Amino acid sequence: MATIAVDAMGSDRAPKPEIEGAILAARHHHVHVLLVGKEEVLSQELAHHRQASRLPIEIVHASEAITMEDKAAQALRVKRDSSMRVGLRLVREGRAAGFVTAGNTGAAMATAKIILGTLPGVDRPALAAVFPTAAGTAAILVDVGANVDCKPQNLEQFAVMGEIYFRSIFGTRRPRVGLLSIGEEETKGNELTRESYKLLKQLPLNFIGNVEGRDLYNGHVDVIVCDGFVGNVALKISEGVVELVREALKDSLRATITRQVGFLLSRKAFVEFKKRVDYTEYGGAPLLGLKGVCIVSHGSSNANAIKNAVRVASEFGQHQINAKIEQELSRLPAEITS
Amino acid sequence: MATIAVDAMGSDRAPKPEIEGAILAARHHHVHVLLVGKEEVLSQELAHHRQASRLPIEIVHASEAITMEDKAAQALRVKRDSSMRVGLRLVREGRAAGFVTAGNTGAAMATAKIILGTLPGVDRPALAAVFPTAAGTAAILVDVGANVDCKPQNLEQFAVMGEIYFRSIFGTRRPRVGLLSIGEEETKGNELTRESYKLLKQLPLNFIGNVEGRDLYNGHVDVIVCDGFVGNVALKISEGVVELVREALKDSLRATITRQVGFLLSRKAFVEFKKRVDYTEYGGAPLLGLKGVCIVSHGSSNANAIKNAVRVASEFGQHQINAKIEQELSRLPAEITS
Numbered sequence: 001m002a003t004i005a006v007d008a009m010g011s012d013r014a015p016k017p018e019i020e021g022a023i024l025a026a027r028h029h030h031v032h033v034l035l036v037g038k039e040e041v042l043s044q045e046l047a048h049h050r051q052a053s054r055l056p057i058e059i060v061h062a063s064e065a066i067t068m069e070d071k072a073a074q075a076l077r078v079k080r081d082s083s084m085r086v087g088l089r090l091v092r093e094g095r096a097a098g099f100v101t102a103g104n105t106g107a108a109m110a111t112a113k114i115i116l117g118t119l120p121g122v123d124r125p126a127l128a129a130v131f132p133t134a135a136g137t138a139a140i141l142v143d144v145g146a147n148v149d150c151k152p153q154n155l156e157q158f159a160v161m162g163e164i165y166f167r168s169i170f171g172t173r174r175p176r177v178g179l180l181s182i183g184e185e186e187t188k189g190n191e192l193t194r195e196s197y198k199l200l201k202q203l204p205l206n207f208i209g210n211v212e213g214r215d216l217y218n219g220h221v222d223v224i225v226c227d228g229f230v231g232n233v234a235l236k237i238s239e240g241v242v243e244l245v246r247e248a249l250k251d252s253l254r255a256t257i258t259r260q261v262g263f264l265l266s267r268k269a270f271v272e273f274k275k276r277v278d279y280t281e282y283g284g285a286p287l288l289g290l291k292g293v294c295i296v297s298h299g300s301s302n303a304n305a306i307k308n309a310v311r312v313a314s315e316f317g318q319h320q321i322n323a324k325i326e327q328e329l330s331r332l333p334a335e336i337t338s
Numbered sequence: 339m340a341t342i343a344v345d346a347m348g349s350d351r352a353p354k355p356e357i358e359g360a361i362l363a364a365r366h367h368h369v370h371v372l373l374v375g376k377e378e379v380l381s382q383e384l385a386h387h388r389q390a391s392r393l394p395i396e397i398v399h400a401s402e403a404i405t406m407e408d409k410a411a412q413a414l415r416v417k418r419d420s421s422m423r424v425g426l427r428l429v430r431e432g433r434a435a436g437f438v439t440a441g442n443t444g445a446a447m448a449t450a451k452i453i454l455g456t457l458p459g460v461d462r463p464a465l466a467a468v469f470p471t472a473a474g475t476a477a478i479l480v481d482v483g484a485n486v487d488c489k490p491q492n493l494e495q496f497a498v499m500g501e502i503y504f505r506s507i508f509g510t511r512r513p514r515v516g517l518l519s520i521g522e523e524e525t526k527g528n529e530l531t532r533e534s535y536k537l538l539k540q541l542p543l544n545f546i547g548n549v550e551g552r553d554l555y556n557g558h559v560d561v562i563v564c565d566g567f568v569g570n571v572a573l574k575i576s577e578g579v580v581e582l583v584r585e586a587l588k589d590s591l592r593a594t595i596t597r598q599v600g601f602l603l604s605r606k607a608f609v610e611f612k613k614r615v616d617y618t619e620y621g622g623a624p625l626l627g628l629k630g631v632c633i634v635s636h637g638s639s640n641a642n643a644i645k646n647a648v649r650v651a652s653e654f655g656q657h658q659i660n661a662k663i664e665q666e667l668s669r670l671p672a673e674i675t676s
Contacts, residue, residue: 190486190487213571229528230568233572234571240556242579245583
């Protein structure tokens with residue numbers, strides 16, 4: 001049974017979703033959960049759940065919590081006993097197979113990099129966002145914020161790591177890997193993508209060339225590689241568009257009484273749609289390239305999201321993704337990974 | 339009465355939308371339209387519209403047409419008598435106050451830059467996309483594809499040009515100008531945005547700092563500045579998300595009979611929504627920084643889109659946007675505009 005550490009102080013509504021998610025995970029996914037946070041708060045909250053005492057859930061005390069407002073560097077310096085740091089230390093010491101946090105993403109990345117370190121051959125860990133496509137499949141976008149100014153070698157490593165992750169977690173034999181650019185031809189794009197293209201096409205993976213923004217969600221590509229600036233902008237624009245469409249549709253649907261009827265009738269469909277594009281089903285964003293397993297979930301995570309993140313953290317270890325990353329990166333020409 | 343040249347061979351369904359759009363523009367916007375393209379084809383098509391003979395519409399012959407598949411550089415070299423080139427020459431020679439094309443964007447940008455040249459103080463012309471926000475206002479994103487690798491000075495010029503354009507066309511006294519980045523603080527973003535921030539905050543305009551992807555559509559900012567790679571990715575992702583949401587909602591709405599009723603009732607609302615976010619209402623994307631007026635419309639433009647683009651081209655001249663751009667750029671410190 002894998003042991004997964006969960007940052008119980010991370011999410012916007014912590015520790016409730018974390019505790020409920022831990023209970024769900026322990027019950028359904030055959031995992032042992034270490035809830036990391038203020039012991040008093042957590043044991044009080046756990047006491048509300050009768051079944052918890054019969055499940056493999058333990059509390060590991062950490063006296064501090066990093067907030068969403070904390071700056072990453074400062075959080076690291078000042079909060080030496082944060083739930084994030086304590087949780088990641090459990091991974092480093094081999095007491096947990098992975099760590100899950102729905103807290104401050106920047107702080108999680110910085111802390112993980114320092115506490116766990118990076119795998120040989122990895123210059124920079126990358127955050128991979130997992131999302132649904134119109135084809136009903138999942139896709140990942142890597143990097144979505146860990147690295148803003150990238151070199152072609154970074155994108156090459158993101159491609160290798162993202163492909164292994166996708167292949168392992170989603171069971172796709174030859175995931176399609178694409179480079180996010182602004183035109184299909186090799187010569188299209190900016191300096192970074194043009195140079196990266198040359199490296200990616202030499203990799204022993206199913207590289208389908210440049211893909212465009214609209215391909216993120218149409219299911220034509222599984223692993224989309226870009227620098228962290230573009231990736232982060234992409235994610236946030238997507239949120240913005242969904243919001244715009246929702247608001248505009250709501251207004252239109254309410255404009256007349258007949259349509260109001262239509263709106264009421266289709267409300268359930270909206271709820272279902274929301275569920276369908278629900279990131280919580282995919283269990284959060286893995287930080288790829290670390291000596292250890294760290295899954296970052298959305299700050300607004302609910303219990304289901306935490307449960308799925310715990311499952312993903314456990315699968316991450318089972319599939320030996322890190323060993324595969326290390327192995328495949330070691331096969332790249334030396335000048336590329338150094 | 340302003341004279342506007344219209345590329346009659348540009349759009350996907352040319353020359354129909356161009357001719358109908360020219361008729362609408364000549365009738366409603368007090369403009370004189372020069373339809374540029376193959377005379378035989380155009381006069382035949384015009385003959386189908388009885389009222390056209392009484393409107394200020396003329397045909398200017400051009401023997402060639404650039405297709406969407408043509409590469410920009412090649413189109414320029416090989417097709418010396420293209421409707422795009424002939425139309426832009428009419429602007430250069432002062433026979434037209436502006437040019438509208440729904441053709442190949444890359445070719446339009448390259449041809450306009452060569453035929454018209456850039457304004458003093460402008461290193462690179464920029465393409466500004468105009469779109470609706472959830473607040474019911476318009477916003478522009480500049481650059482959306484003309485310049486992939488930018489320097490801070492380029493973004494500074496985009497900000498000045500975009501602000502003048504927005505102010506003039508939408509009548510906003512102090513448009514809010516934002517820099518597209520991945521965090522609000524000045525220190526967030528990549529090297530380009532951090533350096534650009536320093537320049538933008540010194541400009542005599544209403545700079546509100548960094549904005550994020552989700553701000554594109556929420557109406558919190560009027561003029562959003564970014565490099566052409568990020569801008570182009572942003573636009574195409576937006577298209578992709580709208581498509582995803584539409585498909586997913588359609589599926590959900592059709593899932594049960596009650597919802598099918600809901601779907602039928604709300605179909606009209608969908609159509610209205612589509613109209614509301616319809617770029618055609620905004621009249622296409624202006625190319626800013628040229629010695630002349632050039633408006634690029636979407637390849638799928640209908641007559642209404644062409645009509646609005648002609649109106650925008652005419653207003654561009656009336657508001658003396660180019661004179662203002664030249665003037666305001668000349669006030670920037672010399673090392674910045676050179």
